[in-house]
Amino acid sequence: MCLCLGRRALTAPNVYSMTTQRENFRAELRAGWEEQQAVHEPDRELRFRLMLDYVEQLSGTPQRVLDLACGPGSITRRVLDRFPAASVVAVDIDPVLLDLARDAFAGDARVSVISRQLAAADWTDGLAGGGFDAVLTATAMHWFPPDALADVYAGVARLLRPGGIFANADHFPIAEPVLRAAGDRLHEHDLRKAFASGVESCDEWYERAYAEPQYAGLWEERRSLFAHWSGDLLERDGWHIDVLRRNGFERAGTVWRRSNDALIVAVKA
Template identity: 80%
Template structure:
């Protein structure tokens, strides 16, 4: 007999669906992220999933490296609930509420991580806050540990950047015209669930300081990472105006 899908499982599945629409090469980015972690650190034993959402990266880390332990942090109350439900009873995973914009966001987190991984989240931070996130990541990583950030890092050349934006916009328009759910629609539907009554206001407060659309080129991020504790950094993959930037702690 097939197991019944719970409402939280259905929300996690539809999260994956809409994220795959917004980021068509999402699975490739995740695979490359873990490929580089394996090459640079060996089999990781401790991983930090930064801005974890419902646990997408955490799930892929555990599938790839079953012996790893993962600390997954986020601030969105609904996404934290979905992540805690996803890994309930799994001693390898600790899900923690943490406001990454706070200067002391690393307090209480044990360091020595082999890898810190994040996707499509860092572009929400203003530059000053992002510098604090990068510095905190460096403090939490062991020497030689890897930070992998898959996010928007536009092409520096303006004409090519504009073409990449146009191609991505055309992809979204054609996909959404077929009735596929967008990220904004997912949030609207998910927070309308009576189970999360009152949590939308908490989310609005938690994200009030986030600016969004920090569209700085790869080199800007590389410079910021090097100024905040990383020995080397660079993009290892690009699809249009999205890139996977890796940095290795000194």
Template identity: 65%
Template structure:
């Protein structure tokens, strides 16, 4: 029988296929947090999934307190189970597409982190989230987003897309599980089959991936009230942006 531990493990496996150098990307994010804020006392994990970022934050900064939010019902159950009994972590259900998602979340975070998630938002919703995050971070705190942040030059962007697709085609031809395969198999399990209709209802707002350039992302962060923002790591059209409040 497939257990929750199996699902968390295979989530990490398939995400590592989709995101080359995924561990380096996480390490870079935490390096910048520590360099810019010191060892953080409070971290917000946006769209936490089964807890990938939260786990790495706890391993790096054992004294930290983390608020982890997501919308997907299965991923929330996996995250809740992963940190059950750990008083450092509070897992909450929140829809980032709703303007009131910050209700009940106290501010003054040292860092807000998110990875491979905000592309689910429309441009107006992304702008709202950036403004809300700016309001939750203490002065001098940081917001790090690892996601689709496209190369500005069209030819280089197209080359990066082609290279990434070549990598995926090779991996999937060898039988590696894709992200879509993971969701289909996880929600087909008897213990989670009943949650599929709820997930479909919760994600009716999604109309396609948010694919915008680095300059667009940085403009949105500055408009949201961040003092400075820039891309600090990149692999093709996947990048990490850091914004300082």
């Protein structure tokens, strides 16, 4: 008995220290995510605010929200800050991002963080539960091949209640090629300046996160999970609007644009 108590006395501080280090590392990773995303996506906060503005204007105060490809919970946090009575289901497939999101909202009964492979036909199973008021996503859907993204949009339509809102802030390039290329050059110039000043890039953030010993072995898992994603579905916003309308959204349009980034909002019939 004394020996066991002695072991607790000796090891507890180390366990506590390791737990604190893990918590601090997760918090730092979440902060780093916000910083590098703000560099890659100028006016990021404006896009989030407009997204929630349109939800409230078109559909009222949301009670149930789906954060699609949630990452570490950026949209979820902003939904809860603005609509404290809302509940959020946050879905992703990246193992590290899911861990960061689960840690961020641990103990918050308003949030469920779920692993879902959006490329799978059954990704919506068990998520409907009476329908969502809003499905929100940012800087993720451009990774899907066209056919797969059309299936995701169809799934979103099944999950939303009538009159529910879908909002997607992402890369939707200008159709005119010269203007599109000029926008890309301007963005690349801004990125080079930011990175030269020491700001972490998105790729560097992923490399640092997956190099952490607590995530050992997860990089190969991630590569397998994302093997089917092509990246850079750079279709004009009209292409996305057409697909949304074919999948049951009676109204869909671009409500904000900055160069080759835009926000599309759609209302389910």
